[in-house]
Amino acid sequence: MKLFFFDYDGTLLVPGNKAMSERNRKALTALKDAGHRIVLCTGRCYGHVAKELWDLGFDAYATACGALIIKDGKPVHEDRLPHELVMASMKLIWDKRLDGAVEGSERVKFYHHFEKDHGIYPEVYSYSEYEERFSAMPVHKFTLYKVPMDPDVRDFFLENGMEIINNNNVYYEIIRKGNDKGKAVRDCLDLFGVAREDSYCFGDSMNDRLMLKEAGHSIVVGSAPDDVKAMADEVVPPVEEDGVACWIEDFLKECLN
Numbered sequence: 001m002k003l004f005f006f007d008y009d010g011t012l013l014v015p016g017n018k019a020m021s022e023r024n025r026k027a028l029t030a031l032k033d034a035g036h037r038i039v040l041c042t043g044r045c046y047g048h049v050a051k052e053l054w055d056l057g058f059d060a061y062a063t064a065c066g067a068l069i070i071k072d073g074k075p076v077h078e079d080r081l082p083h084e085l086v087m088a089s090m091k092l093i094w095d096k097r098l099d100g101a102v103e104g105s106e107r108v109k110f111y112h113h114f115e116k117d118h119g120i121y122p123e124v125y126s127y128s129e130y131e132e133r134f135s136a137m138p139v140h141k142f143t144l145y146k147v148p149m150d151p152d153v154r155d156f157f158l159e160n161g162m163e164i165i166n167n168n169n170v171y172y173e174i175i176r177k178g179n180d181k182g183k184a185v186r187d188c189l190d191l192f193g194v195a196r197e198d199s200y201c202f203g204d205s206m207n208d209r210l211m212l213k214e215a216g217h218s219i220v221v222g223s224a225p226d227d228v229k230a231m232a233d234e235v236v237p238p239v240e241e242d243g244v245a246c247w248i249e250d251f252l253k254e255c256l257n
Helices: 022-033 053-055 081-097 127-135 151-159 181-192 208-213 243-256
Strands: 003-006 037-041 061-063 066-071 074-079 099-105 109-110 139-144 162-167 171-176 199-203 219-220 234-236
Touching: 003 022, 003 099, 003 151, 022 037, 022 243, 037 181, 053 243, 061 109, 066 181, 074 139, 081 109, 081 139, 081 151, 081 199, 109 127, 151 162, 181 199, 181 208, 199 208, 208 219, 219 243, 234 243
Parallel strands: 003 037, 003 199, 037 061, 199 219, 219 234
Antiparallel strands: 061 066, 066 074, 099 109, 099 139, 139 171, 162 171
């Protein structure tokens, strides 16, 4: 039995699409049918995991870059951000008039202007509105969209033990230092009793960096930035060409020979 870790956005899912390709879905199912275990290892929070991923039935779900790991419908690891830190962060973000999302049991978007996905996710337009509606929500990470990051915001997060991940100069993910996709790989290897050399991971962006380092075999889709591809053992066709499915199909064929 091998253990496989998959990023979702940009790896299994073409950016802008609502669902992964049928070929990728069939490849993941084929891995399970062959007796292997599959783990979703995503930056998405629990409240933002797509229905198709729950329906597919991963053996575990490492969400919010590993802050929450779910197996058999129950959390086996969770690291919530302290309430005081969440509220202080939100106050600073509002004072700086930044756009992004606070992510946990829901994905709550906050911004000062109209967004194209208006109405898809819960949204707030003031600090007081967030405090009234969502202050009790478990939070695992933040996402911020303004690049480069405001120096005051950067310093605040770093001083409070947070890690800032720059994803392709498009947005930032802010997670608790030490709770990352690399730790999620180590936790799941222990959880399933699998040796590191029997693990494989698939990614496409900088938030996959530590996952690529910790898994026994690292694979990156060809649509990834060059600095991410340089971290991988293998580069497969881009996500638009179902690079993950290509690799899985070849792997399963080799297993039959």
